[in-house]
Amino acid sequence: MISTPTVLVIPYPAQGHVNPMMSFSHKLVDHGCNIIFVNSDFNHKRVVRSMDNNNGSSSPIKLVSIPDGLGPEHDRVNLGELSVSILSTMPSKLEKLIEDLQMNEGIKVTCVVADVFMGWALEVAKKVGIKGAFFWPAAASMFVLQYNVPKLIADGILDTHGSPTSTTKTFWLSSCIPAMDIKVIWWLNLFDSLVQERLFEYVLHCLRDSDNVTDWWLCNSTYELEPQAFSCVPNLLPVGPLSRTCDDNNKSVAPRSLGQFWEEDLSCMNWLDQQQNNSVVYVAFGSIALFDQKQFTELALGLELMNRPFLWVVRQDPNCENKIYFPDEFKGNRGKIVGWAPQQKVLSHPAIACFVSHCGWNSTLEGLTNGVRFLCWPYFADQFFNQRYICDVLKVGLGFDLDENGLISRGEIKAKVDQLLDDENTTPRSQAHGEVKAQHWRKRCFFKELKQVSYLVETLNCLLMNK
Known part of the structure; x- marks a missing residue:
């Protein structure tokens, strides 16, 4: 035996x-x-x-x-x-x-x-x-x-x-x-x-x-x-x-992911169910990335400016000395903010249109597996390589440009979201920036996962x- x-x-x-x-x-x-x-x-x-x-x-x-x-x-x-x-x-x-x-x-x-x-x-x-x-x-x-x-x-x-x-x-x-x-x-x-x-x-x-x-x-x-x-x-x-x-039989796993350092807020899944397909900008920067107040303010107001529904993960860590605050003019009426999200489930939801990401390798694979396009905002380590791979090799995303103050401005955020999602509606979604490539890699990655x-x-x- x-x-x-x-x-x-x-x-x-x-x-x-x-x-x-x-x-x-x-x-x-x-x-x-x-x-x-x-x-x-x-x-x-x-x-x-x-x-x-x-x-x-x-x-x-x-x-x-x-x-x-x-x-x-x-x-x-x-x-x-x-x-x-x-x-x-x-x-x-x-x-x-x-x-x-x-x-x-x-x-x-x-x-x-x-x-x-x-x-x-x-x-x-x-x-x-x-x-x-x-x-x-x-x-x-x-x-x-x-x-x-x-x-x-x-x-x-x-x-x-x-x-x-x-x-x-x-x-x-x-x-x-x-x-x-x-x-x-x-x-x-x-x-x-x-x-x-x-x-x-x-x-x-x-x-x-x-x-x-x-x-x-x-x-x-x-x-x-x-x-x-x-x-x-x-x-x-x-x-x-x-x-x-x-799982390997394509059955859903437990509602919460074992191994998370923060509790996943599952209410965001119900919120996503109420949004139109391909409409939500998902924003998450992993477990380590930090923003100073100026950059956090630009991000918040950029999400407001783009006038689209968004799901934003703002990590809550009571032991972190990096305290940041939402600007007074930020209303967030079109979005939902959570402390930690069940990311794999979020990215597989039909409401997600694109992923504003720090380009960690896990996030990169999760986005590719679900055919999601990226707006790349790397923070440190291998994330800069992953950004280049996403944009230049796989061609399923765009990067942001810094302004004269070294910040990614609210206007830049709106402009890149519009460019990625083809806001003018003059092109079918299947031909929008990176969409064909994203679906190609979704099929390849999912097939490979089964093997x-x-x-x-x-x-x-x-x-x-x-x-």
């Missing part, structure tokens, strides 16, 4: 990393695996708090946690400080967790799937005799970039701290990938040079001796989206797009059978 495999999944402690790995975990549960999902203590409490009782009690996934080493007063948006603390604290705690699961609960972990940003976890797994796989939550092209950092340093393109060594504007990772602009290097888009250096060194550590701890690399993307990137790393297995709008189970099962079988 073959026992049910138990997979321990450990994401980097950020919402954009937790989401795809939680979806991945559900896929494995659907095909006969037990899952132990390891959050940091801090995020575990947020996840439990955001869940309703029914969703939490019926979850097939065992939620556990280990400390990240920071106190409650620390700012976990400071990814440099967080990463240093993770590396000094979590490896020993993970090893103890694995031992306690077997000693106290009789649970033997069969394999570990670790976020690349938690790559040290596979060193722990190897130490205790467990097989493992890496999981990359971003675009395959960004993995190729990260994987080739030692080569970029050796070639003199980057110094040992990850900064460009010359005035070179472009570089080549491989003959099969077009030249990359230096501006798409994700760690150069972190605002703070100390954070940049710390996070760069942390990720290098996570990838140290990576080829000696696993032969398996999983990526939340598809070959159809990024054929050139996947051809550069033969062991990189496409298992995306990972989403939980529907990912075979990749997941094949990977798991290989891991368990020590192939």
Whole structure:
């Protein structure tokens, strides 16, 4: 008799990393695996708090946690400080967790799937005799970039701290990938040079001796989206797009998404039901992006100026020192504002016309899967690469232009929404900017999503059978 495999999944402690790995975990549960999902203590409490009782009690996934080493007063948006603390604290705690699961609960972990940003976890797994796989939550092209950092340093393109060594504007990772602009290097888009250096060194550590701890690399993307990137790393297995709008039998999943740091406001779905098809501008900037008051004011008044219905996610975080206020002249009569939305369900709703997005990779895949066009407003890290990919390669969106004050003005917001949605109604919607391309990628992504189970099962079988 073959026992049910138990997979321990450990994401980097950020919402954009937790989401795809939680979806991945559900896929494995659907095909006969037990899952132990390891959050940091801090995020575990947020996840439990955001869940309703029914969703939490019926979850097939065992939620556990280990400390990240920071106190409650620390700012976990400071990814440099967080990463240093993770590396000094979590490896020993993970090893103890694995031992306690077997000693106290009789649970033997069969394999570990670790976020690349938690790559040290596979060193722990190897130490205790467990097989493992890496999981990359971003675009395959960004993995190729990260994987080739030692080569970029050796070639003199980057110094040992990850900064460009010359005035070179472009570089080549491989003959099969077009030249990359230096501006798409994700760690150069972190605002703070100390954070940049710390996070760069942390990720290098996570990838140290990576080829000696696993032969398996999983990526939340598809070959159809990024054929050139996947051809550069033969062991990189496409298992995306990972989403939980529907299960593998196209049945709706639980009303709330397990793994969210904030409670989803489901009232927005009823509001969307009352709107005309293809009429609503959805505005959401993920779990980290922050605005100063001037830019927030321009955004609010831009949404008012466009004279269209809008659904706007304004994240409520009581621990955040970045306090912003709606301008007095903002009425918001045509819109609905929520603190956190069930985004995958929102983007699949027929009322959605376009997505004003920070271009996180999860949001990018969710928009593509649902055939939604983008207005790109990247904030940091890989989001600038994703914007260029959306606009220049996939051609399903537009970017915003800054004014002389470095702001995206209210007028620019209205103008780009009108341009994207063809406000003059002189062109059929099917021919409006990016619409044909958006529907093309919706079909390709949805078809690919239905095929990912075979990749997941094949990977798991290989891991368990020590192939």
